[in-house]
Amino acid sequence: MTDEPIGAAPVAAQHFSFDGRPVAFTGGQSVGAALWADGVRSWRSTRHAGRPRGIFCGIGVCFDCLVVVDGRADERACVVPARPGLDVRTQEGSGRADLAL
Amino acid sequence: MPTSPSEYAADQPQADQVWDVAVVGAGPAGVAAAGGAVRREGRVVVLDAEQRPGGQYWRQGPDGVGRHHHDRRVWQDEMSLLRDYVETGLVDHRQSHRVWRVEPPRDGAPGVVHAVRSLPGGPDVAVTVRARSIVLASGAHDRVLPFPGWDLPGVVTAGAAQALLKEHGVVVGSRVVVSGTGPFLLPVATGLAAEGARVVALCEASDGRGWLGRPRALLGMPSKLLEGAGFAAALARHRVRPRLRTAVVAAHGTERVESVDVARLASDWSVVPGSVRRVECDALAVGWGFLPRLDLAVAAGCATTPGPGGVPVLVVDDTFATSVPGIWAAGEMTGVGGALLAVEEGQAAGMHAAAAATGEGRLVTAPASKRLRRLRAFAAAMHAAHPVRDGWQTWLTDDTLVCRCEEVPVAALTGAVDDLGATDARTAKLLSRCGMGWCQGRMCGEAVSRIVSARTGCDAASSAARLCTDLAGTANRPVAAPVTLGLLAAEPPSP
Structure with missing residues (x-):
């Protein structure tokens, strides 16, 4: 339990898919943290103004970082653990265009 | 067992x-x-x-x-x-x-x-x-206040910056501004600096003098004093100078935050005229306590x-x-x-x-x-030394979003008071949709209460009382975390 620098322990990279391209993550990272580390800052457009959103509160409270994971909309990227093979996609609006009337 | x-x-x-x-x-x-x-x-x-x-x-x-x-x-x-x-x-x-x-x-x-x-x-x-x-x-969770540009990607809470760092090993940016009030800003700034981020500004809205009036509370906790000294040394080592009575009052950018306005604050937290300075950054961590x-x-x-x-x-x-x-x-x-x-x-x-x-x-x-x-x-x-002063409302513009979830701008909330006759936060919420989205008012509840109180001419005492009533009211959520109807139906029957 020391303050060794982050990344001191070599960890084999694993990947999930974000909008069709691979994103690396290390064990224990959330989808949102891995996207952030990859340089992605937003993965949702708002329902009304179409504004970009990503992580805000980082602990599952604000629901700003909603994303589509394996076809399920409205998943909080900051709390969904990254796993190999996940299909993560940008959420447009409510993420439920298929339900539009 | x-x-x-x-x-x-x-x-x-x-x-x-x-x-x-x-x-x-x-x-x-x-x-x-x-x-x-x-x-x-x-x-x-x-x-x-x-x-x-x-x-x-x-x-x-x-x-x-x-x-x-x-x-x-x-x-x-x-x-x-x-x-x-x-x-x-x-x-x-x-x-x-x-x-x-x-x-x-x-x-x-x-x-x-x-x-x-x-x-x-x-x-x-x-x-x-x-x-x-x-x-x-x-x-x-983090106590947050709206300001122009706070919904830009790259603007995160101080708690988010800390969670990204401690739990996920991710540094929130390479040029980071930390702003708000309270001692939590110190571990956030020093943690980021220790992991290689450049903390280009550390803004503490209070003047720090609140601590001086309570020497016994400080001296009673020597471990906290040591901790504070440790942060001070770490900040000095990374050449980060905390600036008292300053705050980020606006964030700018198109797809993500690119710069922020740092202002010197008067005692009520309104902006000292002519003191605004543009600081380039790729991340901003804000926190006003918890x-x-x-x-x-x-x-x-x-x-x-x-x-x-x-x-x-x-x-x-x-x-x-x-x-x-x-x-x-x-x-x-x-x-x-x-x-x-x-x-x-x-x-x-x-x-x-x-x-x-x-x-x-x-x-x-x-x-x-x-x-x-x-x-x-x-x-x-700590609470006495780091209060939230009402002057933050002067940082807002008509199009600043109050409610991030429902994308409700300040003008819609004040319009609910001025044009539609709302006299309390609950009515203003129903008329404007502030606090009715996914987060259920966790992020904007305090802002809505304070803005409505100010708009309806409440004095300081009744504004304070309303804030507690309003926040306790929005906390009354029958379901405190997302749960699907399917799962509700699948719950085992009570014995």
């Missing part, structure tokens, strides 16, 4: 088991409560939303390494006790359980804790746990009262019993005061909760320990 917590939740063979104590939350207060209950021979189950214990204060990386923790020894002690209790079957720690509703014990029937278990790759599972005593330790997470408690009927920082906290007696028989509470829910205070409170709450459940009856309570009193005095001094 439980052997593998996960196998129970899968098909709930123990749905009718009654525990002595159910603890909600595995942060400092919850972990300490579990320990306190075990020492009173209670059979204890702990439900926590996270994958690893520690809560927000003691976030660990997946390797179990707690980076940049202050209060390190207490953290190590509490974590190793929890491990021992779990290994020997004295505590059933159920991680990845989001609790969405707590029903208090009633008429001799045990209380019920409703949760959703989400394990990576598995389907969500409805879990109910029955217990004679319930200890709530749901902690706090708000207790009261929703489970309020929905269960627990009474609240105005607490430190002018925000509602739970009413508890000297045994940490809430106003609802069978429910205890500890940690930030009784007033934000940090991890050490949470541990003290948690231990006491756990002991009393277990004693009540195992038939020992009410324990004789000793007067609050000297340590508890000192920690409380320190917390009170």
Whole structure:
């Protein structure tokens, strides 16, 4: 339990898919943290103004970082653990265009 | 005795088991409560939303390494006790359980804790746990205030920056501005700097003088003084100069934050004319302290009262019993005061909760320990030194979003007052949709209350009273965490 620098322990990279391209993550990272580390800052457009959103509160409270994971909309990227093979996609609006009337 | 917590939740063979104590939350207060209950021979189950214990204060990386923790020894002690209790079957720690509703014990029937278990790759599972005593330790989240540009990607809460760093090993930006008020900004800034970020500005809105008026509270906690000195040394080492009476009053960018406006603040937090300076950055971490997470408690009927920082906290007696028989509470829910205070409170709450459940009856309570009193005095001094002044409202523009979820601008909220006749936050909310989105007012609740109070001409005293009523009101959420109708239908029937 020391303050060794982050990344001191070599960890084999694993990947999930974000909008069709691979994103690396290390064990224990959330989808949102891995996207952030990859340089992605937003993965949702708002329902009304179409504004970009990503992580805000980082602990599952604000629901700003909603994303589509394996076809399920409205998943909080900051709390969904990254796993190999996940299909993560940008959420447009409510993420439920298929339900539009 | 439980052997593998996960196998129970899968098909709930123990749905009718009654525990002595159910603890909600595995942060400092919850972990300490579990320990306190075990020492009173209670059979204890702990439900926590996270994958690893520690809560927000003691976030660990997946390797179990707690980076940049202050209060390190207490953290190590509490974590190793929890491990021992779990290994020997004295505590059933159920991680990845989001609790969405707590029903208090009633008429001799045990209380019920409703949760959703989400394990990576598995389907969500409805879990109910029955217990004679319930200890709530749901902690706090960042206190946030709107300002122009606060919804730009790259603008995060101070807590988010810290969680990214401590739990996920991700540095939030390479040129970072940290702004807000309160001592939490210091570990955030030093943690980022230690991991290679350039902290290009550290803005503390208060003038720091509030601490000087309370020397006894400071001197009573020499460990806190040392901690402060450590932060000061770390900041100096990384050439970060904290600037008192300054704040980020606007963020700029198109797809993400590219720069912020740093302003010098007058004593009421309005901007000193001519003092605004543009600072380029790729991330901004903002925090105005913390708000207790009261929703489970309020929905269960627990009474609240105005607490430190002018925000509602739970009413508890000297045994940490809430106003609802069978429910205890500890940690930030009784007033934000940090991890050490949470541990003290948690231990006491756990002991009393277990004693009540195992038939020992009410324990004789000793007067609050000297340590508890000192920690409380320190917390009170901290809140007094870092108040939120109403001048932040002068930073807003008509198109600043108040409610991020429903994308409601300031003009729509003030219009609800000026044009539609709303005289209170609840009506303004119904007319403008502020606070009616996914987060249920957790992010904008305070801003809505304060803006409506200012707009309706409330004086300081009634604004303060309204803030507590409004926040306690928005915390009354029948369902405190997302749960699907399918899962509700799948809940095992009550025995």
